[in-house]
Amino acid sequence: MNAPLLSTPRVEPFFFDAEPGTRFSVYHAPNPRVEPRGAILHVHAFAEEMNKSRRMAALQSRAFAAMGYAVLQFDLFGCGDSCGDFHSGRWELWKTDLAIAAGWLLDRTGGGPLHLWGVRLGGLLALDCAARLRPAGIILWQPFTNGRTCINQFLRLRLAAQLQGKAPGTARSTAALRAQLAVHGHIEVGGYEVAIPLVKAIDSCDAANLRLPPCTVHWFANPEPAPARVEANVARLAARWARDGVRVQFHPVAGPHAWNDDVIECPALLDATSEVFGSLP
Structure with a gap:
């Protein structure tokens, strides 16, 4: 990766080279007045959820940095301010992006826990990369644990837009939209065009089938409106991963979903995350 092109005393926006093209990044330097705690690599949400959660990600990154963590935010290929169109995004390419970014971050910080x-x-992408990157810990914010669930939710946005007359088409179900995708090879949802290779890769990713290295998973989520189902899913995955030395800590958080509404904050999520990571050695 190249050295940052721009810098400020605390935050350094820059582009790094990764085939194809470049990726936009923001490095948050750790507070020099406290003991270094390690490095945190942010893995953003999908499509419009990325934009809606940007403020929360920035606020938490600053909080992590103030505690002594070095934090790197970056946009995956085809997303945000990185090069490429969204329809060109691919799951394996995104995993490579994360590996390059993690290497840069560890080089910058001189190692330490990642x-x-x-x-x-x-969150699912981070879990899928864990075996390769071998982090000391994984932080999950309201994660999808099954890729097909994510894609179905994404397609329902198009169904809603059709009902409101904001999108063309007469499909009445996600199955019908998937049939259109199979025929045309791509589909547009809310201004985001996705291609079938990415959809297939996301569909096939299930956290229950992933092998993680020994680490601690801090899982933050608002369990409403189905807390029993959420807690059962957490417990099921925790039991599977425990066989490989993974410890899951579930942190239920009340408050709005910042990735579902118009650029809002969830102070409870920020507070809960900061409390946990401010107490780590």
Whole structure:
């Protein structure tokens, strides 16, 4: 990766080279007045959820940095301010992006414990990269644990837009939209065009089938409106991963979902995350 092109005393936006093209990044330097705690690599959410959660990600990154963590935020290929169109995004390419970013971050900090911090689908991507990157910990914010669930929710946005007359089409179900995707090879949802290779890769990713290295998973989520189902899913995955030395800590958080509404904050999520990571050695 190249050295940052721009810098400020605390925050350094820059682009790094990764085939194809470049990726936009923001490095949050750790507070020099406290003991270094390690590094945190942010893995953003999918499509419009990424934009809606940007403020929360920035606020938490600053909080992590103030505690002594070095934090790197970056946009995956085809997302945000990185090069490429969204329809060109591919799951394996995103995993390569994360490996390059993690290497840069560890080189910058001189090693130390690495945490992957995934938001929504970014949580599943972080889990899928864990075997390769071997982090000391994984931070999950309201993660999808099954890729097909994510894609179905994404497609329901198009169904809702059709009902409101904001999108063309007469499909009445996600199955019908998937049939259109199979025929055309791509589909547009809310201004985001996805291609069938990415959809298939996300569909096939299930946290229950992933092998994680020994680490601690801090899982933050608002369990409403179905707390029993959420807690059962956490317990099921925790039992599977425990066989490989993974310890899951579930942190229920009340408050709004910042990735579902118009650029809002969830102070309870910020407070809960900061409390946990402010107490780590």
